[in-house]
Each structure stands twice: as C-alpha cells, then as structure tokens.
Amino acid sequence: MADLLNELLEANARYRADFDAADLQLRPRRQIAILTCMDSRYTAQGVLGLLLGDAHVIRNAGGRVTEDAIRSLTLSAALLGTRTCIVIHHSDCGLLGRTDEELRQRVANVSGTRATFGFLPFTDLDQSVRDDVAALRASPYFPPEYEVLGLTYDVRTGEIAVVAE
Amino acid sequence: MADLLNELLEANARYRADFDAADLQLRPRRQIAILTCMDSRYTAQGVLGLLLGDAHVIRNAGGRVTEDAIRSLTLSAALLGTRTCIVIHHSDCGLLGRTDEELRQRVANVSGTRATFGFLPFTDLDQSVRDDVAALRASPYFPPEYEVLGLTYDVRTGEIAVVAE
Numbered sequence: 001m002a003d004l005l006n007e008l009l010e011a012n013a014r015y016r017a018d019f020d021a022a023d024l025q026l027r028p029r030r031q032i033a034i035l036t037c038m039d040s041r042y043t044a045q046g047v048l049g050l051l052l053g054d055a056h057v058i059r060n061a062g063g064r065v066t067e068d069a070i071r072s073l074t075l076s077a078a079l080l081g082t083r084t085c086i087v088i089h090h091s092d093c094g095l096l097g098r099t100d101e102e103l104r105q106r107v108a109n110v111s112g113t114r115a116t117f118g119f120l121p122f123t124d125l126d127q128s129v130r131d132d133v134a135a136l137r138a139s140p141y142f143p144p145e146y147e148v149l150g151l152t153y154d155v156r157t158g159e160i161a162v163v164a165e
Numbered sequence: 166m167a168d169l170l171n172e173l174l175e176a177n178a179r180y181r182a183d184f185d186a187a188d189l190q191l192r193p194r195r196q197i198a199i200l201t202c203m204d205s206r207y208t209a210q211g212v213l214g215l216l217l218g219d220a221h222v223i224r225n226a227g228g229r230v231t232e233d234a235i236r237s238l239t240l241s242a243a244l245l246g247t248r249t250c251i252v253i254h255h256s257d258c259g260l261l262g263r264t265d266e267e268l269r270q271r272v273a274n275v276s277g278t279r280a281t282f283g284f285l286p287f288t289d290l291d292q293s294v295r296d297d298v299a300a301l302r303a304s305p306y307f308p309p310e311y312e313v314l315g316l317t318y319d320v321r322t323g324e325i326a327v328v329a330e
Contacts, residue, residue, distance in 0.1 A: 001312055004197075004249065005330060011214020012325040019323030024206040026257055032169075038198070038221040038237050041189040043208055046217075049176020056203040059224040061237035068233035071284060072203055072226035075268065078275040079259050084169065092191055094244050103240065110243040113305040119236055140278040147166055158184030160177040165170060 023053060026080065030054040033076040035132070036063040036088040041155045044088060048160065056082060062095040062128070063088055064120045065135040074141040083146055085136055088160075089129050090153040095121045125152055126163050133164040188218060191245065195219040198241040200297070201228040201253040206320045209253060213325065221247060227260040227293070228253055229285045230300040239306040248311055250301055253325075254294050255318040260286045290317055291328050298329040 032055035034044040044050070044057050056076045058069055065087075076082040098121040108114045122128035133150035136142070150164030197220035199209040209215070209222050221241045223234055230252075241247040263286040273279045287293035298315035301307070315329030 001249070001314070001330065005314065005327065008213045008251075009325060009327075012212055012323070015212050015214065016323040021206070021321050021323070024320065026204075026206075026259060028205040033203070038223045038241065039191075040193040040218050040221050041186070041191075042217065043210065043222075045208065047177055047180050048173045049180065052207065052211075053205050056205055057208075057224050058203045058226075059222050060233050061223075061240045066233040066236075067282060068225050068231040071231075071282060074272050074276075074280065075226045075259060075284060076203065078272040079268065084166070086173075094191060094240060103244065107239050107243040107306055110308045111239075111306045115239065115306060117232060117236060119240060141272055141276045141280060143275045149166070149170065155189065156186050158177070158181040158186070160174060162170065162174075165166065 025053065028053065028055050028080065028082055031081055031083045032086060033058065033073055033082040034086045034088065035065070035069055035073065037061065037090055037093060039090055039093065039155070042090070042153060047153055047158065056080070062093060062120055062122065063132070065132040066120070070139060070141060073136070077142050077146060083143070084149065085146070086149045086151060087129055087132050087136070088151045088153050089125055090155055091125060092155050095119065096125060097123055129163040190218065193218065193220050193245065193247055196246055196248045197251060198223065198238055198247040198249070199251045199253065200230070200234055200238065202226065202255055202258060204255055204258065204320070207255070207318060212318055212323065221245070227258060227285055227287065228297070230297040231285070235304060235306060238301070242307050242311060248308070249314065250311070251314045251316060252294055252297050252301070253316045253318050254290055255320050256290060257320050260284065261290060262288060294328040
C-alpha cells in the first residue's frame with residue numbers, strides 16, 4: 001500500500017509540473033453530462049474528443065440510471081448548467097448476460113456476505129441504452145429543454161455507435 | 166443536437182485511427198477501483214498517472230459512498246478482481262458548503278419538481294473523505310484483504326493530498 005501510494009504521489013508531482021488550471025471552471029463549458037460505465041478500458045472524454053472542463057462524467061457499473069445517477073445528473077443540470085446527457089454503455093461489459101443470482105453468489109463467495117441489493121445486469125446492449133435514455137427522459141427533475149442521447153462503445157474497435165437521439 | 170452528435174462522431178473517428186485494444190482486458194490490471202466526483206476539471210487517471218486498463222473509475226456528485234457506489238465497487242472486487250479502492254474528493258466541489266434544502270430549491274426552480282431524495286452535501290472536505298473511507302471499510306461486501314485509501318485533489322494546483330491511508 002505504501003509503495004502504491006508513493007508511486008501515485010510521484011505521478012501526481014509530474015502531473016502538477018505541466019498543470020494549468022486557467023481555463024477550467026466549475027461549470028462544464030460544453031454543458032454536457034455523460035453517464036457511462038466504470039470500465040477501465042476507455043474514458044468518455046477520450047473516445048468523444050472532449051477536453052478537461054467540457055463535461056461532467058458520472059460512472060457506475062454499466063452506466064445505468066440509478067437513484068444516485070439521477071442525484072448527480074440533477075445537480076449537474078440545476079446547479080451547474082448542463083443541458084445534454086449522453087448515456088454510453090459498452091461491449092464486453094461485466095454486467096452483460098449476467099443474472100442477479102449469479103452476481104450475488106460471486107459477491108458472497110469473495111466477501112462472505114450475500115448482497116441484499118440488485119446489480120442491474122442486462123442482456124441486450126442496445127436495449128439497455130434505450131431503457132436508460134427513456135428513464136432519464138421520463139424523469140421530472142430536469143429542465144424542459146434537457147436532451148438525452150444514447151450511444152454504445154465497442155471496446156475492441158474504439159467505435160461509438162448511435163442508439164438513441 | 167445533430168451538430169453536437171456529428172462533432173462527437175468525427176472526434177471518435179480520429180480516436181479510432183490511433184486506437185489499439187491489444188493491451189486492454191476486462192479485469193483492471195492494477196486491481197484498483199477509484200471513487201471520485203463527476204467534476205469536469207480532472208480525470209482520476211490523469212492526476213494519478215494511471216493508464217487505460219489500470220483501474221475502474223466510479224464517479225458521482227461528490228465522489229460519495231452511496232448504495233450505487235457500493236453496487237459498483239462490489240462488482241469491481243468480486244467479479245473483476247480489484248483489491249484497493251481510492252476515494253478522491255476535491256476542492257471547489259459543487260456540494261461543498263451546500264444544504265439539501267438549498268439544493269432541492271435549485272432543482273425545483275429549474276425543473277418544477279421538488280426532489281424527494283437528498284444530495285449528500287458536505288461542509289468539510291477532509292472529513293467527507295474520512296467518512297466515506299470509513300463507510301467502505303465498514304461494508305461487509307468486500308474481501309478481507311480489501312484496502313481503502315482516501316485522498317483530496319486541489320483543482321487549482323493539481324495536487325493530490327493523503328487524508329486516510
């Protein structure tokens with residue numbers, strides 16, 4: 001743990017040497033919020049060509065619309081001015097084709113405790129995007145002009161495809 | 166919306182031109198999961214010198230420990246092998262020094278609907294990290310060897326500081 005921490009702090013010192021906060025503001029300049037998966041193989045900014053300061057990025061397992069995602073997106077819109085949400089789910093996701101029963105068993109095997117909550121697995125990638133886009137469009141907590149886009153990302157090819165616009 | 170989408174797809178075409186998935190696997194190679202804020206001004210990978218494929222990244226408003234963050238981190242550990250969680254909250258956060266009453270009013274002003282949920286504001290940056298690290302350490306859903314680190318990030322200077330190790 002001490003080794004990891006030292007490595008991260010040394011990397012941060014290198015980051016600071018080139019860092020310039022001058023163009024960065026609390027309110028995202030492109031008025032975009034992205035909801036996507038925690039997957040390690042991409043960043044939403046990278047695959048869409050967005051810069052630091054452009055967009056909020058909410059990430060959870062699957063990029064699913066949860067109460068916590070609504071909490072975050074609501075704050076992003078009402079407090080910090082975002083007006084477009086982009087939902088991105090991806091191929092080869094850990095939740096794709098799983099069941100809650102299987103996932104609860106995996107967690108119990110590792111931790112000794114059976115989860116009381118569900119994991120939001122899904123069986124069809126495009127449909128999970130459409131479902132989550134529909135959930136956001138139906139939410140009463142966004143301004144009338146709020147728009148929601150749905151995309152998929154292919155982790156093998158790097159390609160974005162449009163599912164809901 | 167069509168203009169934005171076209172711009173993003175053109176940026177993605179440029180991304181794909183240089184993209185190579187060969188070193189990227191579903192399981193994060195550093196066995197790290199990061200929980201941090203949705204803020205647009207930094208990426209966790211950038212400030213810590215991590216590469217694509219190294220770490221899961223969970224982001225929500227504040228980088229708070231919620232049921233959804235636990236869902237994501239639990240899957241990350243049990244299904245995909247992460248064994249260290251790094252919690253990072255940051256200076257100048259939209260949740261810092263706010264109250265739920267004020268935030269509910271802001272959402273109601275913009276959307277016309279009063280939120281029934283809380284927004285998890287906090288008044289002390291270091292303490293919010295310590296609280297969330299303690300919440301993860303107390304969770305029964307992680308393996309016995311699971312470790313949790315707590316950091317803060319200064320959005321003006323780019324500096325990471327250690328709060329809980």
